[in-house]
Amino acid sequence: MKRIITYGTFDLLHIGHIRLLKRAKELGSYLIVGLSTDDFNKIKGKQSYMLYEERFEVLSSLKFVDEIIQENCWEQKEFDIKKYDIDCFVIGDDWKDKFDYLQNICEVIYIPRTVNISVVIQKV
Numbered sequence: 001m002k003r004i005i006t007y008g009t010f011d012l013l014h015i016g017h018i019r020l021l022k023r024a025k026e027l028g029s030y031l032i033v034g035l036s037t038d039d040f041n042k043i044k045g046k047q048s049y050m051l052y053e054e055r056f057e058v059l060s061s062l063k064f065v066d067e068i069i070q071e072n073c074w075e076q077k078e079f080d081i082k083k084y085d086i087d088c089f090v091i092g093d094d095w096k097d098k099f100d101y102l103q104n105i106c107e108v109i110y111i112p113r114t115v116n117i118s119v120v121i122q123k124v
């Protein structure tokens with residue numbers, strides 16, 4: 001069966017993340033999540049409320065997540081897809097077209113994003 005990979009920050013895990021991960025796992029039999037490190041979040045310009053270790057602990061509790069690796073940079077996806085023998089790269093359609101370049105090494109699927117829920121950190 002297919003090996004799937006997806007990437008993200010997954011801060012304050014919510015229904016949008018859960019649906020994405022569940023749908024990704026349904027496409028195959030093994031799901032790897034590339035979890036953005038705190039340093040990579042800085043590069044992404046994304047602040048997360050939870051530290052990497054906390055976000056890792058939360059994701060690890062999900063039955064449909066089989067493995068978690070660090071996402072340290074934008075450029076690691078091709079290496080990961082080859083290293084982990086990935087058949088399908090999955091991500092939300094807010095990234096539509098952005099990862100089409102991976103189509104020469106695996107299937108690329110954009111899953112509809114769950115609307116009206118996101119993590120917004122208010123600067124106090």
Ligand code: C2G
Pocket residue numbers: 007008009010011016017020036046071074090091092093094095112113114115116117118
């Ligand atoms: N997502 C979703 N619905 C939401 C929010 C997020 O489907 N309401 C999906 C996103 O499309 C993404 C995944 O959940 O596929 C994780 O979302 P984020 O943690 O916001 O990740 P992001 O910042 O998009 O990082 O290299 C890829 C990046 O690391 C993706």
